[in-house]
Amino acid sequence: MSLRTIATQPFPDQKPGTSGLRKKVGAFRQPHYLENFVQAIFDSIAAPQGATLVLGGDGRYYNRQAVQIILKMAAANGFGKVMVGRGGILSTPAASCVIRKYKTFGGIILSASHNPGGPDGDFGIKFNSSNGGPATETVTEAIFAKSKTISQYRILDAGDIQIDALGNSMLGEMTVEVIDPVNDYAELMKSLFNFPAIKALLAEGFRIKFDAMHAVNGPYAVEILQRRLGAPADSLMNCVPLEDFGGGHPDPNLTYAHELVEIMYGDNAPDFGAASDGDGDRNMILGKKFFVTPSDSLALLAANATLVPAYSKGLAGVARSMPTSAAVDRVAEALNIPCFETPTGWKFFGNLMDAGKVTLCGEESFGTGSDHVREKDGLWAVLFWLNILAVRRQPVEKIVYEHWEKYGRNVYSRYDYEGLPNDAAQGVMSHLQASFGTLSGASFGKYTIKLCDDFSYTDPVDGSVSSKQGVRIIFSDGSRIIFRLSGTGTEGATLRIYLEAYDADISRHTLDAQVVLAELLKIALDISQLRQRTGREQATVIT
Ligand code: G16
Numbered sequence: 001m002s003l004r005t006i007a008t009q010p011f012p013d014q015k016p017g018t019s020g021l022r023k024k025v026g027a028f029r030q031p032h033y034l035e036n037f038v039q040a041i042f043d044s045i046a047a048p049q050g051a052t053l054v055l056g057g058d059g060r061y062y063n064r065q066a067v068q069i070i071l072k073m074a075a076a077n078g079f080g081k082v083m084v085g086r087g088g089i090l091s092t093p094a095a096s097c098v099i100r101k102y103k104t105f106g107g108i109i110l111s112a113s114h115n116p117g118g119p120d121g122d123f124g125i126k127f128n129s130s131n132g133g134p135a136t137e138t139v140t141e142a143i144f145a146k147s148k149t150i151s152q153y154r155i156l157d158a159g160d161i162q163i164d165a166l167g168n169s170m171l172g173e174m175t176v177e178v179i180d181p182v183n184d185y186a187e188l189m190k191s192l193f194n195f196p197a198i199k200a201l202l203a204e205g206f207r208i209k210f211d212a213m214h215a216v217n218g219p220y221a222v223e224i225l226q227r228r229l230g231a232p233a234d235s236l237m238n239c240v241p242l243e244d245f246g247g248g249h250p251d252p253n254l255t256y257a258h259e260l261v262e263i264m265y266g267d268n269a270p271d272f273g274a275a276s277d278g279d280g281d282r283n284m285i286l287g288k289k290f291f292v293t294p295s296d297s298l299a300l301l302a303a304n305a306t307l308v309p310a311y312s313k314g315l316a317g318v319a320r321s322m323p324t325s326a327a328v329d330r331v332a333e334a335l336n337i338p339c340f341e342t343p344t345g346w347k348f349f350g351n352l353m354d355a356g357k358v359t360l361c362g363e364e365s366f367g368t369g370s371d372h373v374r375e376k377d378g379l380w381a382v383l384f385w386l387n388i389l390a391v392r393r394q395p396v397e398k399i400v401y402e403h404w405e406k407y408g409r410n411v412y413s414r415y416d417y418e419g420l421p422n423d424a425a426q427g428v429m430s431h432l433q434a435s436f437g438t439l440s441g442a443s444f445g446k447y448t449i450k451l452c453d454d455f456s457y458t459d460p461v462d463g464s465v466s467s468k469q470g471v472r473i474i475f476s477d478g479s480r481i482i483f484r485l486s487g488t489g490t491e492g493a494t495l496r497i498y499l500e501a502y503d504a505d506i507s508r509h510t511l512d513a514q515v516v517l518a519e520l521l522k523i524a525l526d527i528s529q530l531r532q533r534t535g536r537e538q539a540t541v542i543t
Helices: 033-045 063-076 092-101 137-147 183-192 195-203 217-228 258-264 294-303 327-335 347-354 378-392 396-407 422-434 513-528 530-534
Strands: 002-007 021-024 052-057 081-089 106-110 122-128 152-157 167-171 174-179 208-211 272-276 283-287 290-292 318-321 339-342 360-363 367-370 409-420 447-454 471-475 480-485 493-503
Touching (some): 033 122, 033 152, 052 063, 052 092, 063 106, 063 152, 063 167, 092 378, 195 378, 208 258, 217 378, 258 272, 283 294, 283 378, 294 318, 327 396, 327 409, 339 347, 367 378, 409 422, 422 471, 422 530, 480 513, 493 513
Parallel strands (some): 208 272
Antiparallel strands (some): 106 122, 167 174, 447 471
């Protein structure tokens, strides 16, 4: 077994996006592509000799090959031990849990999250720090800078390492410990929630349907929902993880999780429905013929947090990404706790949680979580809801209507225009930025613009500034239109329009969100010139 130093050339396109580097599998399979990025990580994070790393991914196509390459590179770069999930599997929240529990130096997570997988699909890689959370922008920028000047990488010349049976083996001087990917996470969940109450609810015939979308959460759901909580086997669907997610798009929203949506909107629907994504960190919550928006879900969890053992003493504070609706702000105000507004990206919550400023965080992009780990957490959100349902014994929709009655309703919807030509999408954003002067104070029907700007965030803990985080059009009644370019796509540009209108009138709370938001949508399309500039009449996904 010898250590080899391989000469290489930089790739110009290794800039991490909202959550790590995501590209087509074909890009990652180019000679040296993955190796360059991994070496750039190792060169940037200054791990001490003999440090321990966690490694695992969502099991998508190329996961196993990447695990082998990274193990050999870790051994050649002075790591003392790598804890790898059996079969190379770890959901993103489970990886965060393991990093924290065993106090490792950090971890590498292989995932392109909700993006499709397979030979023609996407792959991704990111580094998480010792707090279990995604590396901060300072670190990802350092990785990108290294990737642009890299001239060599180090790798051990060795055969493949077995990763399918628990236990230790040696790779050069480094220990490879294959760990159970589910157990530590399942124990953590048990410590947070009232498992006996949820078990009793399910035993009384409360029916649930959980869709793992053939992605990583399948084995986690089987262990926790079925084995530990006693849900019948037919409560779970698509729980066998597949390298291509069965050809599906493992994104738990109304469009891509349609199999579950049809069940929950069909005859004899279960009482509660939920789905999670490719790497297990996103969640969608449904009642009978009822969709809970992620923004409302966050607000509801905050308002009901004391029903859950782990949060029974209350919350230190809450945080949401800027495009997420202000529903949680209203709860924070009532609870008299701080509420932080951050840019899109879970990495921005890490400092706030580490500093003890927030307990719960969430994003409109189907992400909810707490300081139990430093990633958003799909099954955690499902268990939180089940815990609330087990205590309140009311239907999901009743709980949501009662919430709106108390706090008002932040009617919300997001329009995604996927696969746009980059120039056209950038043109829409530049046009909006150039229009700030004329838009300020302008009126459109009942709406008057109070403020328009590019959102900028100063981290209250380390003072770092992140600018150009999306265009905000804020109206005098608090309604908002946000425009943002996604940082997670791999083909062309994805432009997102987020619409939000506040409505305190309970007689209107049963109205469909699209009806309430129709006027705002028209304003958004008019002022952005989106149709003229992109030639796109309809959004690809509406949530
Ligand atoms: C990632 C980030 C989230 C972000 C989401 C959407 O989620 O972790 O914080 O909200 O992308 O980002 P964008 O709007 O830039 O596409 P995931 O689940 O893909 O890791």
